[in-house]
Amino acid sequence: MLFQRTLLLTAAFGSVAFMTASAVAAAPAAAVSPVLMTADAADPHSFARPREARVTHVDLDLRFDFAARQVSGTATLDIDRRPGARAIVLDSDGYQVTTVTDAATGKPLGFAFGAKDQNLGRPLTIQLAAATRKVRIAYSASNAAALQWLTPQQTAGKRQPFLFSQGEAILNRSWIPTQDSPGIRQTWSARINVPIELTAVMSGLRSDEVNVTNGGRRTYEFHMDKPVAPYLIAIAIGDLKFQPLGPRTGVWAEPATLPAAAKELEDTEKMVATAERLFGPYRWGRYDMIVLPPSFPFGGMENPTLTFLTPTFIAGDKSLVSLIAHELAHSWSGNLATNATWADFWLNEGTTTYATSRIVEAIYGKRVADQQIALGIDSLDGELKAQAAPDTRLAIDLKGRNPDDGMTDIAYEKGAAFLRVLEKEVGRARFDPFLRKWFADHAFQPVTSAMFVAAVRRDLVRGNPALERRLQLDRWVYQPGLPANAVPADAQAFAEVDAAVAAHARGTLPTATWARWTTDERLRFLNRLPRQQTRASLDALDRAFGLNAIGNDEVRFAWLSLAVANRYDAAVPALDAFLKAQGRRKFVRPLLLALNKDQSWGRPIALRLYPQARALYHPLVTGELDKLFGA
Structure with missing residues (x-):
């Protein structure tokens, strides 16, 4: 996952024909990894008791209802249990269970939810019959914290609704009944039923579509034959199209976003080959990406076979696509x-x-x-x-x-x-x-x-x-802190920029060099300026570099951070537009928190803006901010 700074990269290469997921020569299925039994591997963020019984495979059969904003269906779990184990404990945080049965016999199994923990949700304990090795859970989830349902107006194309998930760290327990711990790796499969005008994609290889339309709906099938941490099970549903980038790479996006996204990402195949030379074979078959609507709260999320990306990386000049290098390295x-x-x-x-x-x-x-x-x-x-x-x-x-x-x-x-x-x-x-x-x-x-x-x-x-x-x-x-043997930064990496920062203190702006500076150099300059600036100084910066209207979101954030710190009224319209146009936590949270600290100037602005922008933000963003500004 990347929600930190973004790097500057520039390069280009041609794309080649698309190869469907079903045509990829799948690697042999990996054996389900064991659970570590050392004390430091005991997960305090899961109710699971994997020494007694653990999930090894999750099979989902789900229907997504956009009108009700609800997902419902079944989760069938394969279980590895020690002799004598009479129950399995799952994680839950909001989904409702109708029935639990032994998947082999169809006989009902007893189940009960435990007390709620403010951070973890509730344990779901299922009683097991002597021979039970697979349980089927019928359930639904209406307010899952991992799922964000968007109206058409909240998308790029404004035509269809959209849904995406964000499971890291422990949010998938809000819509998938399983043991939601990164140490309990599981294979998975899924059948996903959606309105026929929408396309479903997941963080696994897509099988052939089941083109059975029942009431104007379609079912997609997916599988992941390699054991993954549960937070890496991800889904997106919307008005999506695909464009190949290379033999094993491509990008999904809304039609309105796809051309710009594909152009920005055309170095991806080269990155995969480079990463393999450095770190060993790529083990996941395909490396595709999806550019989500601007509500996505992070820069990227490394879901296997399908990296989720913020549209804020699309700068038009490939200056922010190092985001892909980061998410790819997570492979x-x-x-x-x-x-x-x-x-x-x-x-x-x-x-x-x-x-x-x-x-x-x-x-x-x-x-x-x-x-x-x-x-x-x-x-x-x-x-x-x-x-x-x-x-x-x-x-x-x-x-x-x-x-x-x-x-x-x-x-x-x-x-x-x-x-x-x-x-x-x-x-x-x-x-x-x-x-x-x-x-x-x-x-x-x-x-x-x-x-x-x-x-x-x-x-x-x-x-x-x-x-x-x-x-x-x-x-x-x-131990805390930074040890003395840390390797220092290269003193020459930003020598020209740092000299310009020093010159700014003497009233000189780098007008001649700004135009040729990279995104990283512009960020270094803005972030190294003293936090206390006069209105005249900020006026001069904006006139020289057009900062209130700049299109690069990383640079825009650096500029608005400086503007808010100095109560710069001339930047408030740009701030207003920025907070209403995207929901990336890295940008939204610091700006709103900075406004809130300034009770007389900033907080009134935040109280006005937040209710107008909130619908765009993911629950990961709104949780803390709702307490400050109201839901």
Whole structure:
């Protein structure tokens, strides 16, 4: 998942003919991965008791009703149970169960919901007969936190309604009855019934359509034969068309968005090939993407075979498509080897952030990668100051908390900084094979921080006490703050931009260089300016660079952040338009929180804007903001 900064990339290559999912030579089905039984792999964010009984496969048969905004049908679960186990415990958060039966005999099974936890939802305990190995749950979900239902007016095309899911971290338990823990990997299949004018896509390979129209509806079939963490089961339904980008890559989008999206994403096939050279074979068959309506709350979500993307990356010049490098890298770090619990979220995102810079360097050059690393270090510096010391550890304690509390730049940027230390100390000639081996050894399995540290000691340190001291492994993973051996940013990466920042303090604007600067250079300039600016200074910046009307959303956010910090009235119309045009949490939340802090100037603006924009935002965005500004 990417909700942090976005990198600058530019390149192009031609697309080739589309190959349907059913035509892809599927890799052999992976064995269902075992559940780790170590203490650090016990998931405090799931009610499941996998030592007794665990889900190994989920089969969904669902009908989506857009008028009622409801999903209903059945979930049939394959179960692996120890001898003597009499029950299986699932996670739930809002779905309603009608019946539970033994799928083999059809006999009813007893079930009961437990007490509600404010972060986790409720346990669903199902009593098992002596021979039960498969249970069928008939259920419905009307207000699932993972699902956002959009009206036609909230889409790009304005013609049809739209639905998409966002399951990370623990939201899929709101619409899928299963054990919603990243350490309990499951294969899955689905039959999805939708209105005939809409298209359904999921994070698995699509089988041939069942072209049976019953009351103007169509059923789509999907399967994922490799065990995945449950949060990676994803769906989107809407007015969607497909355009191929290469032999195994393509993009889905609304017809109004598709041409621009395909043009922006035409480097994808090259990125897949580059990532394979760095990290090993791509194990998921296809790598397709879907550009969602602007309500999508993140930059991207790495759902296997179908990355979900925000339309805010479409800048018209490919300056923000490094988002794809990040989500693609998750095909190894996160999807292949997945954090067993959310305490080790850095194993997903820190490794991916490091891997992203390697893809960027291989395709676009070291200077671009060095600039990205420098921006990441800037973000990390800010996060280290903002977070309480215990939350600056990589292996974070999230017991009794929402797992979203750990989704900060500590996981992304401190994790990447840790891997850069390993690379520096042992060299790429050793580190690259180590990383490939890590992914291969733990393919389709849950992993923990302790496992990663043990692998470093076994495969890289190899008993060398001097290297052990230089790496400071335990300090990096288990202690707060940034160790002294962190690799600094390249001082020359933004030398020209930093000189322009200094010149701005003397009243000089970089009017000659701004036009040729990359997105990253523009971001560095705006973000490095002193937070206190005069109205005259902000007027000069806007006149020189057209910031109130700029089309690049990353730059626009940087500018509006500066404007809000200085009560710049001239930017309020641009702020109004920005908050009503997209629902990306990275942009919406900081701007509204900054407005709220200014009780006399900013909060009245937020109180006016939020009710007008709220319908566009995903529950992941509105949860906190509703408490401040009302639902």
